[in-house]
Structure formats: structure tokens, C-alpha cells
Amino acid sequence: MNRTKACENKMSMTLAVAIAAAGTALGAEWPDVDFGADLRIRQEIMGNLPGLPGDAYSLTPSVRAKSRNQLRIRPRVWMSLESGPFSLYTRLADEFRFYPTLDTPRRSQPYHFPDEVFLDNLYVEGRGLEWDALVAAGVTAVDFRIGRQDLCEGGHSVFGLDRIIVEGTPTDGSRDFYSDMVRTRLHFGESRRLDVFALYDSGRNDIRWGTAASRGRSLNCINMSDTSDLDEWGGGFVYSQEALGGSLPFKVYTVFKRTEAHTTEKPEPRTRSAREIATLGIWAEPRFCDEWGLEFEGAKQFGRIVDGNRAAGGWMVHSELKYHADALFGCRSVLSTALTYYSGDRHWTGDDDDDKSWDPMWARYTQDSEMLVYGSLYENCWWSNMIYVKAKLTMSFGPRHGLYLYSGPMFAAEQDGLGRTDGGGSRYKGLLTAARYDFPILLAKPGGIGADRLEIVAHVIGELFNPGGYYESSKPAFFFRWQVEFKF
Secondary structure (H helix, E strand, O other), rough: OHHHHHHHHHHHHHHHHHHHHHHHHHHHOOOOEEEEEEEEEEEEEEEEEOOOOOOOOOOOOOHHOOOEEEEEEEEEEEEEEEEEEEEEEEEEEEEEEHHHHOOOOHHOOOOOOOOOOEEEEEEEEEEEEHHHHHHOOOEEEEEEEEEEEEEEEOOOEEOOOOOOOOOOOOOHHHHHHHEEEEEEEEEOOOEEEEEEEEEEEEOOOOEEEHHHHHOOOOOOOOOOEEEEEEEEEEEEEEEEEEEEHHOOEEEEEEEEEEEEEEEOOOOEEEEEEOEEEEEEEEEOOOOOOEEEEEEEEEEEEEEEOOOOEEOOOOOOEEEEEEEEOHHHOOEEEEEEEEEEOOOOOOOOOOOOOOOOOOOOOOOOOOOOOOOOOOOOOOOOOOOEEEEEEEEEEEOOOOOEEEEEEEEEEOOOOOOOOOOOOOOOOEEEEEEEEEEEEEEEEEEOOOOOOOHHEEEEEEEEEEEEEEOOOOOOOOOOEEEEEEEEEEOO
């Protein structure tokens, strides 16, 4: 049996276990049934993305590169069955796109209507379970979730690790965030818990119904010229505690990931070696008083590039000082200044060299910028080789109203020469400024059912990036998005 078929069987087995477990858990009594839907409409307009010379994502003459104005429409429907502490949840989704300024046949455009309906979620869950066998170890309750599920909920990692575990299918953007995963949370009283998980991500989605053009689409790649044969799997432990009466929440984690060998088509077909990375890290957010707090995260990676057994993996540090001002501008506000460091590698492009750059694990997503993932700083959504300093203001006023804005310079941690064809330039990447405003149009009534559950929320985002000497282009890059979402 080849590796692709074996990985597909792993995914099928995970989902089969979820369905079988659901039947066992829900079979005791007639479950409560609920269902709903949401519709997201957004338009993204961008231009002058700096990219890297020859970067497959931003500079090749493809449909994606020609069109910088896209209208994305994503309908989803969901259903849940609940019986006591157990529940079964499933969701189907689709996303099709229109390109107002693109003068090419519809069939040659990516994600053209009707595109495909795919299985976005299917999992069985248990919450607050009590097992006598674990009481002796101090476990007061157990939660579990088995099946296809999101790594990102409410805009953040389900494990609270936004720089490590967020996105299992990075190539299709926010179209979906699922992974096939088994996770268990052990509660040790009210302030301590341990998450244990194992997950698997495939470059293919075989549980889908759609057009022939969408079938070969890669959902998981590192280079945009990768084929759809990239699979990744791994797991880890995340210990969380709220120490000192809740004034010192912290996490200690270890996460392992294997990126399987896969094929790159351009500039010429070649096999990229498998890669294994283990990350050890700590995250903490101490509150010194009601106004002042600090967020800190540090992580070191150990690993290898399997072909040649070369060393791989870098390190990361994030530090952010926060001032909480409840009355600033008449609303709850947070002022902060932050420094983020991802290690780089001066000889990163060498075929026979070790790789000391930071591996983003399952955090290949927007992070600090919606725009710069389109003009990749390293590879596809690959946050690495970067020093980013920013000042940020976050404000909350009224139900579901929120505003943030930030600005700061970016630098290359190592002068790798990738930003210019002559291999020169400076380490200064540029100045990034961004703002986002979230607001409600219609809020659901508390405890509402049926049509009373309908709510409409929206947001607008704007970003401006002034490239520095690291890039060849000096043109300011811009990104703008508006979005409206209906859900019930």
C-alpha cells in the first residue's frame, strides 16, 4: 500500500471512529437535535505586494497573481445531536469566488461557482466526564473530541497557542481550519488542565462533491508549486495552569510534527525531503496589577531534515507589555508594545545545509498581517526569519463592537538575500500598519429560537506596508477587506 493511500485510510479511520463513538454515546436516550447555517460574504482588494523574486505565490503569471480583487462567498450548514454530556457535530461548507476585474474565462478562475461542497467538521465530543480510574491521579473531569474539527475557534488556537497550532489547511486561507484530530483534556481542579492530542492533515480532501477543476487543488503545501501529496501529522502535550490565584496563567508545551516527503513541480519536478520538528515552549501572561500585564512566549525547536539527516528547527520569542485602561476614550482599551522574533538561516536555500530557521508548525496563517501571506516572507504563509516590533491599541465599546490598530517595523533576523535578485539589500523589510473594526448589524435575541437566532455581524480591515531595502520594490503595498456574515 502506498503512503498516499495509507494516509487516506488514517483519515477515514479517524472519522469512522468518530461516527461509531457517537452511536455508542448517543444511543442511551433520544438526543436533542439542533441545526443552523451561516453565510459569509467578503471582498478583498490588494496591490503592489512585495513578495520575493521568483516567489510562486505572488509573482508567477497565474490567475491568482493577475487578480488582486476577489469576492469570496462561503455558505455553511451544520447540525448537532446532544445527549447528556455527549454530542455529535457535523458541518458542510463551500466557498466560491468572483473576480470583478479579471478578464478570463470563468472555468480558468480558481474557486469558480459552484466549486465544491466538502465535509468541514464531523466529530463526537464528551464534556465533564468523571472516571473513577483517574481520580487517584487527581483528575476531576475529562473532556474529549474525536474526528474532523477546527484548530481555530473565535479567531484563536483551541490550545491557546496562536504561534504554534492554528491552521491545518493553510493553502485555502480562511475557507476552513480543520484537522482530523483526537484530543483529550484532563482537568485537575479548576485551575489546572492537560491537553493531549494527535492530528493529521492531508493536501487532499476526498470527502467532497464538486467540479473536476477543484479535485486536484492542494489544501496543504509549503511552496505554491507543491503538488497535493503533502501530508503532515503529529501531536503533543499542553499543560495549563492559573497560578497565584489567577494572576499568573501559564502554559508549558511540547509539540511534534512530521512533514512527509512531497513533490514540487516548479521550476522543475523534484522531491522535497521529509522533515521532523519537536518544539518545546512556555507561554505566560502575568498580571502585575489591574492595569499592567505582560505576555511572554519562548520556544526552542529540535529536529532534522530526513534526507541526509541534517539538523532543522530554530527558536522564537514573543514579549508584549500591556496597559489596561478601562476609561480610555470612554471605553475599555488596551495599549501594548510587542517584540516578536523568529530565527532565520543565512544559508536557508542550500540543498545540503542545516536549517536554523523557525518552523511555524501549524501556524501558517495570517498572524500579524492579512496581506503579507500573499507576498510570502519566506514560503507559503511561512512566518520565519523576522524581527517585528509594534505598538498596538485595542478598544472594546458596546456589544460586539471592537477596534484595533497597530504599526511597527519589520526586519530580517538574518540577511539571507532572498528579497532581491542580486542577493543584496538591507535587513529592513518595511513598516506595516493595520487597523480593523468589528461591529454588529443585528444581534440575536437572548435565548431566541428559530428566526430570533439570526444575527448579522461585519468588519472592515485595512493594511499598508511600506517596503524597506530588503525588497526590490519600493511601492507601498495595500490590502482592504470588508465582510458581512449572516448566521443563525
